[in-house]
Amino acid sequence: MGFADDHLVPLVDAGLGNSAYLVDLGDGRALAVDASRDLRSLREAAARRGLRVAFAADTHLHADFLSGARQLAHDDGAQVLASAAGQRAFPHTPLADGDETDLGGLTLRALATPGHTTEHLSFVLLDGGRELGVFSGGSMIVNSAARTDLLGADRADELARAQYRSLRRLAALPDEVALWPTHGAGPFCSAPPGRERTSTIGAQKRTNPLLAAPDEDAFVRTLTAGLGSYPAYFARLAEANRRGPGVLTAAPQLPGLSVAQVEDLLRRGGYLVDVRPTADFAAGHVPGSVSIALRDQFATWLGWLLPDSAPLAFVTDERQDPAEIVWQAYKIGYERLAGRLAGGLDAWLAAGGEAQTVDVVTADRAADPAAGRPVLDVRQRAEHTAGHIPGAAHIELGSLAGHAGDVDDGTLVHCAHGERAMTAASLLQRAGRERLTVLAGGPDRWAAARGTQLVHGDGATGPPRGP
Structure with a gap:
């Protein structure tokens, strides 16, 4: 078959920052790549085209969502394609480097690209002998590469060196080959912020700073320097995907x-x-x-x-x-x-239950920490160092529950917009903190209301303290 751009349907999960892909194989069948367990958008895209998913390929034992491949095998009879090194405990076709799968006119070639995870595969889509694109998963992504510390901080350097070799292997593909990553802007698995979710090998040679690293050591320093915290559930999902998520026979309900x-x-x-x-x-x-x-x-x-x-x-x-x-x-x-x-x-x-409240204040009404009001920034570390309220303490929301006892009553809590700050306030209330206030908006709005500047760098990192 001839492959056209509209044969590929990216399916973006804006919350997790990931992309799955549905490939129309031209004969009523489809290939799904890195589909999550929430198959609603994939089902809708397949139904619009009258497609049945015949192949479900997973690039790695995902650290940020459960795979939908096993469900596709159950529902559609899809052939699951995955790394042999992943040792999945359910029926699948185990693939090693260089193995090819005939999709019926198109071919999918496995390319070993360890780094983000040890068993990571990329998949090159070929039309005859012509390489059309590569599903790069968490290896090369737009202007970056996915993190290498998910198997433990002690292995981050080792896997970053594997990632170095994998990116160079991908960069050896022809410039016109499309790059279709799973991880994109915003997820904790990767990457710098940005709008582009796909690219080409040639474009990445020009713009990806990791490909511009002069040597392996420089690459490792650049990649690992930006690693921040990541959600606690990441640690559980690799094994859950190896075992295989439970097959659902009906849509779960919330009674x-x-x-x-x-x-x-x-x-x-x-x-x-x-x-x-x-x-x-x-x-x-x-x-x-x-x-x-x-x-x-x-x-x-x-x-x-x-x-x-x-x-x-x-x-x-x-x-x-x-x-x-x-x-x-x-x-x-x-x-x-x-x-x-x-x-x-x-x-x-x-029924006689009581209710609690949380005060919300706008930037012009928020108390100044210089006047003795404790202020807590619950954003990610990179956000805090990019600019924060003078005197604000910093505890990331993800670790706040373990430090709630260190936070004073009467603290003003903020993030970038307000959602994370409200979550933080609810956790602090559970721990017995009182008279909490949430800032509507973030530090930029606070600074603008006062005509002052934010502080850049680490600044305060401990729990907030009142007078």
């Missing part, structure tokens, strides 16, 4: 729960997650509930902050789709979803 059922769940060590917009949570919420607003990044923060072993219940509003909660949770391995509080906060209050 309504009575107030008594929610109270019983909390007594048994469960969590109540409030997914309403932050303004609604601030105005009133069930004491002890954790605010994680239902948005693109919901799965990231659910998987970072809460255990996958505890039952979860949710507080929603009538405009929110329970299916979105379910699929964001399931794609990162969170399946102990008890349900949602029927009637929401109104039902809780009607």
